[in-house]
Amino acid sequence: GDSVTQMEGPVTLSEEAFLTINCTYTATGYPSLFWYVQYPGEGLQLLLKATKADDKGSNKGFEATYRKETTSFHLEKGSVQVSDSAVYFCALSGGKNTGFQKLVFGTGTRLLVSP
Amino acid sequence: EAQVTQNPRYLITVTGKKLTVTCSQNMNHEYMSWYRQDPGLGLRQIYYSMNVEVTDKGDVPEGYKVSRKEKRNFPLILESPSPNQTSLYFCASSSGLAGPRYFGPGTRLTVT
Numbered sequence: 227g228d229s230v231t232q233m234e235g236p237v238t239l240s241e242e243a244f245l246t247i248n249c250t251y252t253a254t255g256y257p258s259l260f261w262y263v264q265y266p267g268e269g270l271q272l273l274l275k276a277t278k279a280d281d282k283g284s285n286k287g288f289e290a291t292y293r294k295e296t297t298s299f300h301l302e303k304g305s306v307q308v309s310d311s312a313v314y315f316c317a318l319s320g321g322k323n324t325g326f327q328k329l330v331f332g333t334g335t336r337l338l339v340s341p
Numbered sequence: 342e343a344q345v346t347q348n349p350r351y352l353i354t355v356t357g358k359k360l361t362v363t364c365s366q367n368m369n370h371e372y373m374s375w376y377r378q379d380p381g382l383g384l385r386q387i388y389y390s391m392n393v394e395v396t397d398k399g400d401v402p403e404g405y406k407v408s409r410k411e412k413r414n415f416p417l418i419l420e421s422p423s424p425n426q427t428s429l430y431f432c433a434s435s436s437g438l439a440g441p442r443y444f445g446p447g448t449r450l451t452v453t
Contacts, residue, residue, distance in 0.1 A: 230383075258439065269345070269431055269444035270384075277439075315383065319439070326438035327391075328374065328399055331383035 228253040228321040232332035235313075239306055239339050247301040247314055247335045249290075253321030259283075259292050259299040260329065262315040270315065273301075311339045343368045345445035347432050353451045354422055362417045362448045364432030372435045373415040374442075377401065377428040384431065390415055391438075422452040 233248040251259065258277045262270040274283030279294035288303045299316060316332040324330055345366045354360055366373065374389035376399075386399030390409040404426055406418040415434075419426060429449050433442040 260441070262444075267446075269446045270433075270442075271444070272441045275441065327389055327397070328386040329384070329442060331385075333381055333383040 228257065228318060228324040228330045230316050230318055230330055230332035232314075232316050232335050235334075235336040237335060237337050239337070241308055241339055241341050242305045243339075245301070245303040245306045245310075245337065247316075247337070249299045249301065249316035249332060251297050251299065251316075251318050253297075253318055253323065253330075255320070255322030257318040257321040257324070258326075259290070260317045260319070261288070261290055261299070261301050262317060262331075264313045264315065264334070266312070273314070306337070306339045308339045308341055311337055313337070343443065345432055345434055345443050347430075347445040347448050349448060350446065351449050353453065355453055356423055357421050360419050360422060360450075362419075362430060362432075362450070364415045364417065364445060365413050366415075366432075366434040366443070367413065368434060368436070368443065369412065370434040370436050370443075371412070372438060372440070373409070374399065374433050375405070375407065375415070375417050376431045376433065378431060378447075379428050387417070387430075422450075424452050426450065427452050 260275045261273040274285040276283040276292035282291045313334045317329040375387040376384040388407040390396040432445040
């Protein structure tokens with residue numbers, strides 16, 4: 227079946243450092259890819275998405291490019307802030323096996339940013 | 342304000358005592374779903390609903406029931422909770438299957 231693999235955390239960075247969180251996926255067809263963020267004590271919020279190969283999703287300084295050749299959707303930010311500390315989830319929907327009725331999530335990567 | 346609400350936010354109960362977790366959305370979304378979040382496993386779908394009176398199983402439906410009598414509400418029912426249902430539960434809604442999901446704040450359930 228379809229699956230998503232994320233790098234294990236926690237990722238610990240100092241403020242203004244460059245962030246990369248790796249995400250790779252296994253799916254047939256043409257899934258849509260998402261990054262969600264979960265702040266402490268809150269639900270998940272959609273951070274960005276990409277619906278086809280070579281699309282770049284971006285929001286709040288975060289970016290991710292849908293790379294079909296490497297089946298990847300890595301999350302990047304040029305300069306992190308303390309307020310970016312959260313758990314980040316990569317997810318897909320619409321693969322041939324999964325369809326659109328659910329999101330398939332990775333296990334999440336915790337980001338800790340210190341001043 | 343567009344939102345998905347869940348109640349209760351925290352619940353501690355005992356094995357076998359029936360409980361219901363409510364979910365409500367104010368965005369007139371057709372699609373709603375329930376997920377559980379467990380350490381090391383990410384989020385897994387329990388049930389989903391495409392519209393009123395249309396529901397189907399997700400990946401981990403055992404021990405759960407749902408109903409969709411009104412468009413805005415999608416309660417999750419545990420008829421006889423067991424300790425392995427201790428988890429963090431999220432409700433989500435979207436305007437269509439391919440649309441972004443809006444998640445509720447979560448319900449932390451502990452079954453002793």
